[in-house]
Amino acid sequence: DAKTTQPPSMDCAEGRAANLPCNHSTISGNEYVYWYRQIHSQGPQYIIHGLKNNETNEMASLIITEDRKSSTLILPHATLRDTAVYYCIVRSSPNAGGTSYGKLTFGQGTILTVHP
């Protein structure tokens, strides 16, 4: 699976949009971009994922560049409860099969701190 690069930390004011970038310049055609977050002392939580089109759900939006080499996770109205470590993960489609099926490789992520 392709590696990702994220800034180690970011700050955001409560109520403002939080834009978390991720670089994945070696991504290949069948690899998806997944975002998870981990609030302190809890298990990771799925946020969103996409292949090449922008995606939106009740939690966030995912913007993927046309060349797919980078993406941005957008939390439209950050709250204090969004303070967490955000992980951008690139992995093959489940249908690719092989021994890496289902594995998620976590990098260091971005520590997002939302302040009042």
Add this chain to the structure above:
Amino acid sequence: GAVVSQHPSWVICKSGTSVKIECRSLDFQATTMFWYRQFPKQSLMLMATSNEGSKATYEQGVEKDKFLINHASLTLSTLTVTSAHPEDSSFYICSAPRTSWQETQYFGPGTRLLVL
């Protein structure tokens, strides 16, 4: 609501004893589950893949005789840390992919192990 549970949520044990951690999928069947370990201020590291009805697959550097994995049913995987030592103290997290074509993974809340 939670779809993957872990038990216990925390455990303290003496050096040399064995500790069993359970991971359950609550409303879906999981033929595959994953076990991660996370040390303080570090990211999650995959330890092993638990396969229902067959042997677990361990990541490089993880001792299979020390970390025993049993996946006896479609909703339960157990991780047993045998002869635990203080360096095994960590946060252990399991995950399971819900069966769907996009295979979102759900993580348990984690088990904090402290070996004295």
